[in-house]
Amino acid sequence: MNNNYFEVLRPGINTTYQDTGRFDMQHLGVPPSGCMDKKSFLVANAIVGNEKYNGVIEFAYQGPLLKLINGKTKIAITGDVNFKIIYKNKEIIEGDCNRSYNLNEGDQIDILATKKSAYGYLSIEGGFDLESFCSSVSTLTVAQIGPNNGNKIKLGDKIKIKKINKNNNNFKASISYENTNVIRVLKGPQYDYFSEESKKNFFSHLYKITNLTDRMGTRLKGKILKNIVNTNIRSEGITKGAIQVPADGLPIILLTDYPTIGGYPKIANVISADYDLLVQKIPGTTILFKCIDLKEAQQLYKDRNKDISKIIKNIEAIS
Amino acid sequence: MLKKLNNIGDSAIVCDFGDEVNQSINNGVIKLFNFMRRESALGNIKGILNCTPSYNKLIVSFDLEITNFQNVFNFINSANFKDFDLDHDRKKWTIPICYEFGIDLTNMGKKLKLDKEEIISIHSKSIFFIYMIGFVPGHPFMGDLDSKIFLKRLKTPRVKVPPGSVGIVEKFCNIYPYESPGGWNIVGRTPIKLFNNKNASKPSLLSPGDTIKFKSISKEEFESIKNEQ
Numbered sequence: 001m002n003n004n005y006f007e008v009l010r011p012g013i014n015t016t017y018q019d020t021g022r023f024d025m026q027h028l029g030v031p032p033s034g035c036m037d038k039k040s041f042l043v044a045n046a047i048v049g050n051e052k053y054n055g056v057i058e059f060a061y062q063g064p065l066l067k068l069i070n071g072k073t074k075i076a077i078t079g080d081v082n083f084k085i086i087y088k089n090k091e092i093i094e095g096d097c098n099r100s101y102n103l104n105e106g107d108q109i110d111i112l113a114t115k116k117s118a119y120g121y122l123s124i125e126g127g128f129d130l131e132s133f134c135s136s137v138s139t140l141t142v143a144q145i146g147p148n149n150g151n152k153i154k155l156g157d158k159i160k161i162k163k164i165n166k167n168n169n170n171f172k173a174s175i176s177y178e179n180t181n182v183i184r185v186l187k188g189p190q191y192d193y194f195s196e197e198s199k200k201n202f203f204s205h206l207y208k209i210t211n212l213t214d215r216m217g218t219r220l221k222g223k224i225l226k227n228i229v230n231t232n233i234r235s236e237g238i239t240k241g242a243i244q245v246p247a248d249g250l251p252i253i254l255l256t257d258y259p260t261i262g263g264y265p266k267i268a269n270v271i272s273a274d275y276d277l278l279v280q281k282i283p284g285t286t287i288l289f290k291c292i293d294l295k296e297a298q299q300l301y302k303d304r305n306k307d308i309s310k311i312i313k314n315i316e317a318i319s
Numbered sequence: 320m321l322k323k324l325n326n327i328g329d330s331a332i333v334c335d336f337g338d339e340v341n342q343s344i345n346n347g348v349i350k351l352f353n354f355m356r357r358e359s360a361l362g363n364i365k366g367i368l369n370c371t372p373s374y375n376k377l378i379v380s381f382d383l384e385i386t387n388f389q390n391v392f393n394f395i396n397s398a399n400f401k402d403f404d405l406d407h408d409r410k411k412w413t414i415p416i417c418y419e420f421g422i423d424l425t426n427m428g429k430k431l432k433l434d435k436e437e438i439i440s441i442h443s444k445s446i447f448f449i450y451m452i453g454f455v456p457g458h459p460f461m462g463d464l465d466s467k468i469f470l471k472r473l474k475t476p477r478v479k480v481p482p483g484s485v486g487i488v489e490k491f492c493n494i495y496p497y498e499s500p501g502g503w504n505i506v507g508r509t510p511i512k513l514f515n516n517k518n519a520s521k522p523s524l525l526s527p528g529d530t531i532k533f534k535s536i537s538k539e540e541f542e543s544i545k546n547e548q
Contacts, residue, residue: 023368023369024356024359024367024368024369024370025369025522026369026370026371026380026453027352027369027370027371027372027451027452027453027526027527028452028453028456028457028514028522028523028526029452029453029454029455029456029457029458029496029514029523030456030522030523032368032369133516133519134519134522142455143455143456143497143514143516144516145456145516150516186326186328186329188327189325189327189333234340234373234374234375234376235373235374235451235453235454235460236333236373236374236375236376236378237333237369237371237372237373237376237377237378237453238371238378239327239328239330239331239378239380240328240330240380241328242327242328259453259454259455260371260453260454260455261371261373261451261453261454261460262454266327269327269328269329270328271328271329272328272329272330272383294326294329294388297329298329298383298387298388301329301383301384305384
């Protein structure tokens, strides 16, 4: 056992450990959880040379302030994040996302805030030393499942590091984020519960992401959708990105920590290729839904994965 | 049996068994659920992430990097799961309940024009079938109650329902595993923990398809069972 760890001097708002999620448990009421933005998650791990299943620290809006108490490590931050590194000798530098930094005992990372993205990721070389639950180190705070007793990271916590970094090389990734407000969807199972006019409105009017947004879902504001069949359905399993419409006619998009079963009609489902783009939209942003078909959605997902593989393949040493 | 197969989003398939809610339809759902999990564990179908049964549907979600709708559709469409042995995995539970915590029993009695004791007697004699588990971890949706005690949801849902509360609505009965908001008519409370976040091999006590019978206990027994856990 080593004794290398970060101490949490400020936890941030919603700071948790996440990996790619926990599966084969939805029939027991446990959603997959895992990182919200998989692209940023994968790149964060790749920059520090980790396999993709390593757990990272996910933060939202305000991130944590961490001090390395023992050991030596290489870190990377992805997302659109404003952060500083405060070295032990009091030198302070503005951090750049999508590259690695070497930290030594006494150094601090101050993750001030995410800028145009909701979520950011902190990875370390070799990964954090975490106890997994049902093959995953993802945290589901609503049911207190996962590392840290299923809780958010809090003040004074010790964040343990598995491995001591031995080389001082640094690496960077060139990553571009799409800058569009169009979110593509497939028609949902209860699409025809809505009036013709509402179907048109859904795809032609902007919807605003409200403050009522978290890892479970995002409530939207915009044109009210009129249900002409039934505002309740027999409860059925939920899928990630499902857009359900309760009786008030305002859509809710269900996200990574979704309730596993739901009884509201679903007008649409966000395609997998646009999921990361969607979750990174901050409250106040407006989005426009576009309807596509299944074949196109499958192709877009392939293209997106190729894009991520390319980013990872092109990670290069900083000279 | 299986009526329709449709995609739901680009990485899940919904298997629809018909419109009604009854045990025979749900048996079909649970058969396919068990079949899919077994086939996935055996490696006969790749990329399955979750199988989620509900009253009349099974939703199978998959990893779009490994498989796709067409593959999973073809697999389910040609699957022979009708003879899947359900009784093998099906458990019968006796769950203690303290009806002294039945905060809605008096009001229910007024609405139904029944004595509190009659409601308790009907409830405790019923054998409940678990149609599905979900919404939150470990939360069972069960049926079917005797129509003599059918009731609608509370007009104003409670902001907080204590964990372990047992509620009824129409022919259904549930148990709240966590303190949460809720609109069901509360008949009692169980001291049994439904979800154990430390037990990775069996985190949820109950599974879809299991049956439950409630056993009435006193407040003292409630406290002692609660402290034992």
